[in-house]
Amino acid sequence: MKKPLLSVITVVFNNVKHIERTIKSVAQQTYPNIEYLIIDGKSTDGTLAIIEKYKENIDIVLSEPDKGIYDAMNKGLKLAKGDYILFMNSGDEIYDKNTVATIFKDQAFADIYYGETEMIDEDLINQGQRRHKAPERLDLNSFRFGMSVSHQAIYIKKSITKFYDPQYQLSADIDWILDAISKAKTIMNTKMYVAKYLIGGMSKKRQRQSLLERYQIFKKYYGFFPNLFNHVIIAFKLAFYYLKKGKTND
Secondary structure: OOOOOEEEEEEEOOOOOOHHHHHHHHHOOOOOOEEEEEEEOOOOOOHHHHHHHOHHHOOEEEEOOOOOHHHHHHHHHHHOOOOEEEEOOOOOEEOOOOHHHHHOOOOOOOOEEEEEEEEEOOOOOEEEEOOOOOOOOOOHHHHOOOOOOOHHHEEEEHHHOOOOOOOOOOOHHHHHHHHHHHHOOOEEEEEEEEEEEEOOOHHHHOHHHHHHHHHHHHHHHHOHHHHHHHHHHHHHHHHHHHHHHOOOOO
C-alpha cells in the first residue's frame, strides 16, 4: 500500500534556542515519505544559520516578513503538497523517531489521526501530560470544555483543511481543527504520545485575548447558550485545577 506523503510545517521567528530540536525531531523520523517546510519570519538571531545547517533535510525554506503566526502557517499550507498536514512549530517536537512510521503503519487512511502530548518547559524538563487529555473518541463535542487535542498532536488530511482565519490572532488553530473535525468521516486515536509541546507561548502571555477568541469560536460551533453553560463548567474546572496544581499550562 502506498505510504501517504506527510507535510510537516514549522513556523519560526527568532527562536535560535529551540529551532534545532524541532528540526532534528523531523529529520530523524524513520518514516520515508515526509515533506518538510520551514516558514521563517525573517529571523535575525541566528535561526537561519541553524536552518541552513540542516538544509539537506528540508524541502522548502521560506524566509520573509509575515503578519503573524497564522499568516505564516497559511503560507505553509499553500506550499504543502502532502496528503496530510502536521504543524510542528519551533520549540515543539515529534515525540520520537518512530512516531510517524507507527501512526501510518498498517492503518486505513483516516481523515484525522491524533494522540497525546507531553509538555516540556524552557529548560526542557518534562511537565507531564496536558490538563486536557486526548479523548478516547474525538468529535466536535470533545472541545466543549477546552482544546482536548493540541495542534502538534493532530495529523489532518489536507483535502479537508482550510486556511487559518486571520480574525483570530491567538486561537485560530482551535477553529482550524474544529472545522476539519466537522468534515472528517474517519478519525483514528493512535493511543500514544505523538508530540512534545513547549509551554509558554503567546496565548499564555496574552491569555485574556486568547480566552475571548476561544469563546467566540466555541459559540460558532456549539451555539450561544450551550457555550455559556460550558464556560461556567470550564471556570469551575480551571479554578479547581489551579488550586490543586498551583498553575496551568494549557
